[in-house]
Amino acid sequence: MTSAELESVTGCSSHTIRRDISYLGGDFSSGAGYGVAALRKAIETALGLDRRRKCCIVGLGRLGSALLNFSGFAEEGFDLVAGFDASVNRVEILSSTVPLYPNYKLSEVIGRLGIEIALLCVPAAVAQTATEKLINARIKGIVNFAPTALVVPAGISVQDVYVVDELRALAAKLSSAESLQ
Amino acid sequence: MTSAELESVTGCSSHTIRRDISYLGGDFSSGAGYGVAALRKAIETALGLDRRRKCCIVGLGRLGSALLNFSGFAEEGFDLVAGFDASVNRVEILSSTVPLYPNYKLSEVIGRLGIEIALLCVPAAVAQTATEKLINARIKGIVNFAPTALVVPAGISVQDVYVVDELRALAAKLSSAESLQ
């Protein structure tokens, strides 16, 4: 794939594509474009995505169980190895290929399985409490789907996912398009 | 709120905060900090977020119905006015304060209500087809939750939300932290 083709796929200029790839240091031969597989591997290595990480879902409501059923994690290097919910009943009722546990086993399971990342899908009202339990369990990173800003100590990474922010970004694009008539 | 306080809340430097706010042109008096309400209004005006937009959810599976139950859209200027699903049965069973419709009414309802934004929550396999129906219905923007790249004509904005990207961003942060010991 040539840098011009990558430009049309990604929207980034071919200049930027070429310079960025050159920083990866993978040896791509001039004349032909880039090999997609080799390129992907080089990017993964550069970003430190070249090893698998274990994940869990905390909160098995509609969002949590939607994620539980998503089958695309494994092929991207993320192993979904546990789901947790406060309701023992829900844990027993939900059928899943991923083992489910009641909340009181959270710390034990995270420690035993070596889970590094939690997908936090609990209601906003209990998100901070759940976060603190995760931190006590030595979680390393949290993808936060709760519409609340989490308070975490330095050394813990949080990645917020908030629909309203996406809507705002979209609305801002629409407005700027509208203002050019 | 002073620029120093905003720095500690947002992580952006007070220098950047002050310069960015100065571009907004809202007249904030030196000496005291910024009024939060006035600041918010100035940002909304600058980004074109100072009017309401109507939204709909397409696909009422677990993710779609999770969004349907989220009550935070209205206070941010987004009116969720319709939900659509291919299954007439599901449309009838789900209880919601938002009116639900079977898919074949999509174009009519979007036109009649003046819906501008769709939250696309259908399975990946039918995402492109659904997108084309939305475009025929003159939708302006799509928040895409399906794990697929949508092909859209120029003039339609798409905002992708993909969990794996969030996991990758988190894993990259963890790796770079690990590499400093």
Place this chain on the structure above:
DNA sequence: TTTTGTGAAGCGCTTCACAGCT
């Protein structure tokens, strides 16, 4: 000839430093 890789220039965001306002 096509396409990469890279010095050099361009450009914009960030930071510094401080005048000016309250």
Place this chain on the structure above:
DNA sequence: AGCTGTGAAGCGCTTCACAAAA
């Protein structure tokens, strides 16, 4: 005294232009 607003400098990403490689 404290904080904002802003020229000026700094810094890094982007783009240009072209030599080197296949």
